[in-house]
Amino acid sequence: MSxxxxxxxxxxxxxxxxxxxxxxxxxxxxxxxxxxxxxxxRIFLVATFPSLKDQADLLLQDxxxxxxxxxxxxxxxxxxxxxxxxxxxTSLRNFVLDRLNRVEAxxxxxxxxxxPREPAAAEGPSEEFDLTWLRTVLARTLREMEEDCKxxxxxxxxxxxxxxxxxxxxxxxxxxxxxxPPYEELIGRFGLRSPTDASNLLLSAKRIFKAxxxxxxxxxxxxxxxxxxxxxxxxxFISRLAKRE
Amino acid sequence: xSEFDSAGAVFTRRPKSLAALMEGSAEQARLWRPEELxxxxxxxxAAPVLVDLGGYDAGAAVRLKKLSDAQSLxxxxxxxxxxxPAPPAELLELTKSFAKANMDNAESALPNxxxxxxxxxxxxxxxxxxxxxxxxxxxxxxRRGLLWTREQPWLDDPxxxxxxxxxxxxxPPGGKGAGAP
Numbered sequence: 436m437s438x439x440x441x442x443x444x445x446x447x448x449x450x451x452x453x454x455x456x457x458x459x460x461x462x463x464x465x466x467x468x469x470x471x472x473x474x475x476x477r478i479f480l481v482a483t484f485p486s487l488k489d490q491a492d493l494l495l496q497d498x499x500x501x502x503x504x505x506x507x508x509x510x511x512x513x514x515x516x517x518x519x520x521x522x523x524x525t526s527l528r529n530f531v532l533d534r535l536n537r538v539e540a541x542x543x544x545x546x547x548x549x550x551p552r553e554p555a556a557a558e559g560p561s562e563e564f565d566l567t568w569l570r571t572v573l574a575r576t577l578r579e580m581e582e583d584c585k586x587x588x589x590x591x592x593x594x595x596x597x598x599x600x601x602x603x604x605x606x607x608x609x610x611x612x613x614x615x616p617p618y619e620e621l622i623g624r625f626g627l628r629s630p631t632d633a634s635n636l637l638l639s640a641k642r643i644f645k646a647x648x649x650x651x652x653x654x655x656x657x658x659x660x661x662x663x664x665x666x667x668x669x670x671x672f673i674s675r676l677a678k679r680e
Numbered sequence: 681x682s683e684f685d686s687a688g689a690v691f692t693r694r695p696k697s698l699a700a701l702m703e704g705s706a707e708q709a710r711l712w713r714p715e716e717l718x719x720x721x722x723x724x725x726a727a728p729v730l731v732d733l734g735g736y737d738a739g740a741a742v743r744l745k746k747l748s749d750a751q752s753l754x755x756x757x758x759x760x761x762x763x764x765p766a767p768p769a770e771l772l773e774l775t776k777s778f779a780k781a782n783m784d785n786a787e788s789a790l791p792n793x794x795x796x797x798x799x800x801x802x803x804x805x806x807x808x809x810x811x812x813x814x815x816x817x818x819x820x821x822x823r824r825g826l827l828w829t830r831e832q833p834w835l836d837d838p839x840x841x842x843x844x845x846x847x848x849x850x851x852p853p854g855g856k857g858a859g860a861p
Contacts, residue, residue, distance in 0.1 A: 574687040577686045605704055606684070607684055617719065622723055630789070638711070673698050674702075677700075
């Protein structure tokens with residue numbers, strides 16, 4: 436079973452023409468978000484309801500169409516913007532439970548021993564969801580930053596060098612747990628005129644990364660304040676996980 | 681796209697690496713490692729004076745370039761400036777201000793240790809080459825700063841010597857120093 440979202444819209448049965456212009460923008464945004472975060476949602480669904488593994492993609496698609504597009508859902512999500520991840524998790528869990536209950540109601544009564552048991556949703560699925568969510572956020576951030584830095588029409592000089600500096604000095608050493616190239620090597624490689632020049636290149640890279648991270652998170656978290664809270668929450672979460680390793 | 685697929689890598693790395701990425705990419709995280717200070721200082725000393733000072737104070741830099749050109753001073757680098765037998769005082773003062781601004785700034789582009797070395801070396805050059813005090817620091821504080829800088833293991837020998845000469849020009853407690861105002 437694939438962890439990829441459907442190639443086309445996850446709202447294939449939606450008649451976009453019937454939606455108002457504002458609604459269309461909102462739904463299109465949600466479509467994009469759900470597709471982007473399909474993997475963490477699927478992981479959460481399967482981890483919370485292991486017996487539904489084979490139906491996960493179908494359930495997610497139904498969830499996206501029947502729940503997310505339901506009138507008022509988006510407003511409630513917006514109301515909880517700072518907790519968009521939690522809101523999604525709760526909504527998905529309730530949606531699946533509701534489906535299970537409906538299936539159960541159509542069956543003849545079973546004895547207690549015959550009842551299918553789902554493990555209680557504990558920290559595990561939630562943590563796995565958050566970790567995959569963070570990975571998705573970071574991957575999107577890095578992809579967009581690289582594209583931005585390599586965009587020849589960008590007006591900031593040395594944009595390509597900024598990405599290269601970020602990649603070889605921070606990204607690769609941190610992700611591969613290797614030593615970064617020594618300072619002397621950077622001087623020749625980037626034609627650095629002074630330490631200030633070197634630091635400015637690296638600082639620019641960090642600022643561009645931060646701006647893209649903020650943009651990716653703002654896409655689902657909403658206002659600046661909620662985005663800042665979400666960034667802090669993700670930082671605390673990953674730091675907590677790292678300390679347990 | 682680069683050879684290293686960083687976006688793909690974040691899906692396979694452990695939380696520790698992701699935490700390091702989040703932490704290391706923060707602006708306030710240290711840019712350079714302590715063992716790189718020597719290389720950074722050498723680079724600073726070899727850097728064109730007008731590149732750094734021009735960015736710090738464009739107006740002053742233009743004046744100083746004219747001054748340097750007029751006097752045919754071969755001030756290509758900070759090292760040239762500090763080792764020149766008669767460096768322009770205004771250029772030393774501008775260097776000191778540039779260094780101090782970097783020392784006082786938490787988001788400075790220069791490591792604090794290197795900025796401090798630049799700061800005390802500019803003061804030392806004025807004391808030794810021009811017999812002039814360009815700092816308002818008291819003798820004890822100035823001597824402490826000069827000697828602290830001299831003790832940094834990553835410093836080069838000519839700078840170390842200049843700092844020692846400057847410290848010797850400052851009078852010991854109760855005495856009279858040659859560079860005293």
